[in-house]
Amino acid sequence: xxxxxxxxxxxxxxxxxxxxxxxxxxxxxxxxxxxxxxxxxxxxxxxxxxxxxxxxxxxxxxxxxxxxxxxxxxxxxxxxxxxxxxxxxxxxxxxxxxxxxxxxxxxxxxxxxxxxxxxxxxxxxxxxxxxxxxxxxxxxxxxxxxxxxxxxxxxxxxxxxxxxxxxxxxxxxxxxxxxxxxxxxxxxxxxxxxxxxxxxxxxxxxxxxxxxxxxxxxxxxxxxxxxxxxxxxxxxxxxxxxxxxxxxxxxxxxxx
Amino acid sequence: xxxxxxxxxxxxxxxxxxxxxxxxxxxxxxxxxxxxxxxxxxxxxxxxxxxxxxxxxxxxxxxxxxxxxxxxxxxxxxxxxxxxxxxxxxxxxxxxxxxxxxxxxxxxxxxxxxxxxxxxxxxxxxxxxxxxxxxxxxxxxxxxxxxxxxxxxxxxxxxxxxxxxxxxxxxxxxxxxxxxxxxxxxxxxxxxxxxxxxxxxxxxxxxxxxxxxxxxxxxxxxxxxxxxxxxxxxxxxxxxxxxxxxxxxxxxxxxxxxxxxxxxxxxxxxxxxxxxxxxxxxxxxxxxxxx
Numbered sequence: 001x002x003x004x005x006x007x008x009x010x011x012x013x014x015x016x017x018x019x020x021x022x023x024x025x026x027x028x029x030x031x032x033x034x035x036x037x038x039x040x041x042x043x044x045x046x047x048x049x050x051x052x053x054x055x056x057x058x059x060x061x062x063x064x065x066x067x068x069x070x071x072x073x074x075x076x077x078x079x080x081x082x083x084x085x086x087x088x089x090x091x092x093x094x095x096x097x098x099x100x101x102x103x104x105x106x107x108x109x110x111x112x113x114x115x116x117x118x119x120x121x122x123x124x125x126x127x128x129x130x131x132x133x134x135x136x137x138x139x140x141x142x143x144x145x146x147x148x149x150x151x152x153x154x155x156x157x158x159x160x161x162x163x164x165x166x167x168x169x170x171x172x173x174x175x176x177x178x179x180x181x182x183x184x185x186x187x188x189x190x191x192x193x194x195x196x197x198x199x200x201x202x203x204x205x206x207x208x209x210x211x212x213x214x215x216x217x218x219x220x221x222x223x224x225x226x227x228x229x230x231x232x233x234x235x236x237x238x239x240x241x242x243x244x245x246x247x248x249x250x251x252x253x254x255x256x
Numbered sequence: 257x258x259x260x261x262x263x264x265x266x267x268x269x270x271x272x273x274x275x276x277x278x279x280x281x282x283x284x285x286x287x288x289x290x291x292x293x294x295x296x297x298x299x300x301x302x303x304x305x306x307x308x309x310x311x312x313x314x315x316x317x318x319x320x321x322x323x324x325x326x327x328x329x330x331x332x333x334x335x336x337x338x339x340x341x342x343x344x345x346x347x348x349x350x351x352x353x354x355x356x357x358x359x360x361x362x363x364x365x366x367x368x369x370x371x372x373x374x375x376x377x378x379x380x381x382x383x384x385x386x387x388x389x390x391x392x393x394x395x396x397x398x399x400x401x402x403x404x405x406x407x408x409x410x411x412x413x414x415x416x417x418x419x420x421x422x423x424x425x426x427x428x429x430x431x432x433x434x435x436x437x438x439x440x441x442x443x444x445x446x447x448x449x450x451x452x453x454x455x456x457x458x459x460x461x462x463x464x465x466x467x468x469x470x471x472x473x474x475x476x477x478x479x480x481x482x483x484x485x486x487x488x489x490x491x492x493x494x495x496x497x498x499x500x501x502x503x504x505x506x507x508x509x510x511x512x513x514x515x516x517x518x519x520x521x522x523x524x525x526x527x528x529x530x531x532x533x534x535x536x537x538x539x540x541x542x543x544x545x546x547x
Contacts (some may be wrong), residue, residue: 109490121470
């Protein structure tokens with residue numbers, strides 16, 4: 001598949017959203033709400049999940065499945081409240097020694113008046129800073145769209161895993177084509193140039209792993225992820241905190 | 257192969273590369289006798305404008321400045337020592353037309369990348385200093401931009417220097433794809449480490465500070481100042497208008513509304529910046545931190 005087809009697959013309406021992953025992977029999940037500053041953002045879901053014997057904090061962009069739910073969840077584009085809720089729950093995870101697993105699926109952080117007035121830039125910046133120093137293992141799994149800063153805002157992680165057809169890009173192919181070539185119809189070419197597929201990102205050392213989609217049999221994918229997340233947690237929980245943080249820093253530091 | 261698909265669009269907004277090179281180096285500096293202020297449209301003697309730090313004497317509009325002009329304005333005389341001056345932008349993804357754009361930006365700005373880094377004294381206080389260059393691809397963040405900034409924070413942590421930074425940026429640089437986006441995480445990590453060691457970081461946000469720079473090191477300073485009327489936002493007004501298809505409230509994304517909403521500490525006009533920075537540096541001297 002070329003980049004354009006991957007982008008289409010990642011955006012497909014029938015693609016499972018984060019809720020399905022959470023249900024399919026974890027043994028129980030309790031959603032926790034609110035950023036304790038302004039509100040609760042339905043585009044960003046967070047809570048405590050159990051995986052066998054261990055508990056993890058889960059953070060996820062949720063696009064929703066029905067039209068009504070999609071509108072309510074703002075199609076997975078979070079406001080600053082979403083990023084602040086995510087940070088609150090990550091700090092809570094740190095306090096109680098829970099690893100953090102995030103599911104990334106957003107076309108980007110929301111661009112709107114309220115989002116600007118309440119500091120979208122500041123909210124994301126503060127997540128980047130704090131996640132870099134979070135004293136528990138962090139795993140980011142890209143399940144669909146990885147839209148720029150809005151994706152990165154919950155993806156400063158020890159490892160980044162990409163579903164086979166997920167993508168992660170600095171700008172949408174349409175945005176890139178209209179800014180650079182004044183023609184959004186050139187989006188397919190832009191998608192190629194941006195190097196946004198899972199394979200590209202492995203090559204660029206942005207991602208560590210590609211998760212097979214089993215030709216749409218997502219139950220299989222969930223079972224695989226359940227096992228692999230368990231193994232990731234077991235391995236990273238063994239690491240001394242300073243080593244974990246040093247490795248996380250260098251994972252990003254070396255990209256130039 | 258792909259390169260052939262992309263012909264340079266021919267319109268008035270996109271001058272050809274060769275046309276761009278012919279422009280004077282300091283695009284914001286008027287070389288004529290008189291300059292028309294872009295804000296109040298009044299004619300101003302260029303010499304007056306220069307004496308006034310490129311602030312319009314009629315309406316107070318702060319015109320954009322090159323990195324070197326800012327350094328000249330802020331650093332004590334002859335105190336600036338540049339670090340990593342020869343690090344130049346490269347084309348890691350082989351993006352169409354990017355090499356040419358980089359070379360044109362070098363010629364237009366006379367800089368190798370969109371940030372100048374080094375050390376200086378400000379009001380006799382030694383500090384690490386970075387100044388972004390709007391004439392280099394609108395200060396967009398390439399990998400080398402992020403690398404120089406990360407290095408500066410690491411250097412300052414090691415030498416126990418504070419960091420003063422002037423931001424001006426259109427955001428991430430799409431021609432470097434995800435490698436550009438990763439610079440947000442990288443610089444944030446460097447700021448965090450510096451901060452956790454007790455380092456003091458003061459940022460002055462200048463017009464325009466947007467996108468990936470706003471969502472990383474611009475908003476991570478201990479003290480955040482801004483120039484009057486500077487555009488400081490995550491998404492620019494045009495992007496927001498296209499997204500929500502509504503007229504925007506006046507002043508959205510301007511320094512004054514960020515001050516009102518609690519996202520910056522202070523608006524500091526250009527002629528007071530040096531004094532302000534020196535005062536903040538004195539207030540955060542390491543040797544005062546006895547317990």
